[in-house]
Amino acid sequence: MADRTLDASGLQCPMPLLKTKLELNAMVAGEExxxxxxxxxxxxxxPAFIELSRHSLVSxxxxxxxxxxxxKCGG
Known part of the structure; x- marks a missing residue:
């Protein structure tokens, strides 16, 4: 189970990605x-953002x- 959940339902591009980035910036390495x-x-x-970042896509x-x-938040 993930450490945090971000519900971006109903938000249109680019808001889900922007909110994902902000949430990851507030997390520590190893959290999901x-x-x-x-x-x-x-x-x-x-997934394209994750490929270019220090984070990894678990699923x-x-x-x-x-x-x-x-x-998974990278270090």
């Missing part, structure tokens, strides 16, 4: 963040119009 979003752009934007899934990501 679960992000839930409904914007389809999140399926592309969040991602899609179902019922929601996109879920679990991100």
């Amino acid at each position: 963040l679960e992000v839930v979003a409904t914007d389809s752009g999140s399926a592309r934007d969040i 991602s899934s899609e179902g019922g119009g929601k996109y879920r990501f679990v991100i």
